[in-house]
Every structure is written in structure tokens, then in C-alpha cells.
Amino acid sequence: MTNTIQGLKPKLLKVKLSDFLEHLKLPDEALNFILKAKEVAEKQGRFLYLAGGEVRDFLLKRPSYDVDLVIEGSATDFLEELKRKFIFEVLFSSLFLTYKILLPQTGFEVDLVTARGEVYEDVAALPKVYQATFKEDVLRRDFTINALIYGLSPPYPEMIVDLVSGISDLERSLLRPLHLRSFVDDPTRVFRGIRYKVRFELNYAEEFYQALSQAIEAQAFLKLSASRLRSELLLFVKREGISSLPRLLSECQSFDLFSHSGLGVDGEKLVEGIETLKEFVEILSPRELEDAFLLILAGFKRENLKRLFFADSIIDRLVKLYEEFRTNLQSVLTLPLIGRVLKFDKIDKATLIALSLYLPELRKEIKRYLFVYSKVYPELKGGDLKELGIEPGKQIGEILKKLREEKLEGRLKTKDEEIAFVKSLLYSAS
């Protein structure tokens, strides 16, 4: 293997540094950091380059906001020298020879990694990594279009270096893994590939299908850890956004990836689930949207929830809640409004949205709750009630509940009406 790697002849494309840096939409602090890093690499006689998405996006003329710097040889020595010339903080480093760097003025984060090779000892297990040449670093990557690098220092200063026909694959819109065992080693690459396919409207190269068959054969998706499966699926929402979800999920379905991954997912429900997410997206924080997406995938099934790395205590709570609602649907629907609202108050938005999908009888009520009722509260607070002469204690809670009920039913509109209502309660009690 090493001999063939040594023998690889790179295709080189000259690109002026200023042109390359211009396409990275970076704050000046980050640009200056790159320039200083280049200076240090030149002084130490080491190859420094940008890798991955930035080079691909440059060729596609698409903006890129990440900085993934790679240095051949030890990153520790390199960072020590760089520290003398530039102010930054190393936020953390990992076993994978990677460093997360914080630039203090702008808060911008840069990834710096040591050029590395990887050995996969088990199907779908995390690899053992070792310091390596840039060629090995290129060949450990997921797809040819992501294996392009841009040299900042000799031997390839100001050049895009292509060892794997990534440029021609980009031109032909082809998504090609670097070798046929690629997805056996790391099945998350298939989910990554689906994201690139949808994002850049690519076609799968023949090798993609072959590598996928090998991964399915080796049960690589089943062997993928729950936490990695969860993080990878979350990137559908985090990186690609909800508008791409229908295509992403239908790609997964076309390869039966969910069942290969040990997830029992009903295709029709999934399509409905995306529509449901869209309906609620405006009232969800990014975190709530992610949670709702996972719950929709899982569908309150214990095994699915486990596969998506939910903690046991949360799984118990979710399954119990679903069963409670399912078996008591009629009584929930016939509760007085305040009773239903108080019940829903105890449940987070993501769970309510998933319930509205899997118990469609509740959909209208949950929608009304999330868009309207959950925001209806009396203007009077506990402190105001004390000022009206109510002793601190249980009574305050009871009156607040009554006030909320009156507001929900539309019988109280203004603060003055609330005060009058409280006084009438006190009067009738005395």
C-alpha cells in the first residue's frame, strides 16, 4: 500500500493564495491566522494545507465558512511556534490528532489536524490513527471530491493538489468513495454521501453502490454505534436544513438504510412527519427541531429510541407517556380546556409534535396548544395577587389557575378585568 501511495502522481492546479482566501468568507483575524501559520510552516520546512470542504467549495464557486488546516508532522511543535506569533487558544485536542483553536477577537474557530493515516480494525469501529504523510491523509478521506487539498507551503505552495481525480469527479458531478471497503470501515460515510449528493445534486458513481453492498453485507450499519448514528442523522437537520429533509430521507429509504441500521421506520409516516415538522418549524428552536426530528424517526418505539441513543430513563418516560395518551385518548379529548392545557404544559414541544404525528386524533388539540394556548397566561402574577391581599401559599396557585382558565376561555381580556375577577372571587369567599 505504502509503495502505491508513494507512487501516486498528483495533478496540480495553480491558484493564487489571495484568490483562494477570498472565497473563504473569513474574518480578518482568521485570514491573518492562516498567513502566520503559513509563515511558521515555511520556516519549519513543513507542508501545511487546507483540506476537505473548502477546496471542493472553491472549485464549485460556493461559499465556505470552515477552516480545516492540516500540518505534516507533529502539530504540537507547530502550535508552540505559532503561539509566539499569534494570540489564540487551544480549546481542546483529541486522540485523533486534532486541535480546535479559538481566535479570541472574533470567536472564530479553526480546526488544525496532524496529517494522519487510519487503521480500521473492526467493521464500523472508530479507527486507530497515526501520524502520516499528506498522501495517506488524503487517502483516508471519504469521497474523491473531499480529498482535494490546497497547499499553503512547499512542496505545493498555492496549488490545489489532486491525487484521486477529485477534480474530474467534481466536473462530472460524481460521488465516488476512495475505495470499496470505505463504507465497511465507516458507514457514516454513506449518510455523509447522501448529504453531498442532495446538496450538490451529484450522481453516485458505480463504486458508491459497490461499496454500499459491501457495507450492507458486513452489517456495518447495524454495528455502527448508536451515538454515531444519532449524530450523523442529526446533521441532516443541522447542516442541510429542513427543506432538504424530504430528499435526504427518500435517499435513505431507497437504500433501505434505516432497516439496515436497525431502525424500524414507516416510510409513509416519515413523509407525514416531515410535513409535521414544517408546520411547526417556526415555533421551534434549533435544538427542539433536532429533538422533534429524532422522535419522529423513532416513533415512540423502544428499540428505535435505544438505537438513536436516547437514555434509558428518557425512553421509559417517552414510551409510558405515549401509551398513556394512546389508551386514554377519549378522556384527554373530553377534558375541560384548562385540564388539557395543564397536561400539555408538562410535555416538551418536540414530544408533543411527535405525539401529534403518531396519535393523529390529538393533532388539532396539540397544534392549538402549541400555537395559541401555551402562550396564554394571566397578566397578574403571584406578586400582584399578594398586593391584592391574598396570603402567600396554595391559594395563590389556585387563583392563578382560575385566571388562566378564564383567559383561555376568552372571558377575561384586560388586566383590569383580571383584577375585578380576583376581587369577585375574594368577595364571594368572604
Ligand code: ATP
Ligand atoms: P461540510 O460542507 O459538510 O462541512 P466538509 O467536507 O467540510 O463538508 P467536514 O465534516 O467538516 O465536511 O469534514 C472535513 C473533511 O474531513 C471532509 O471533507 C473529509 O475529507 C474528511 N472527513 C470527514 N468525515 C469523514 C469520514 N467519516 N471519513 C473520511 N473522511 C472524513
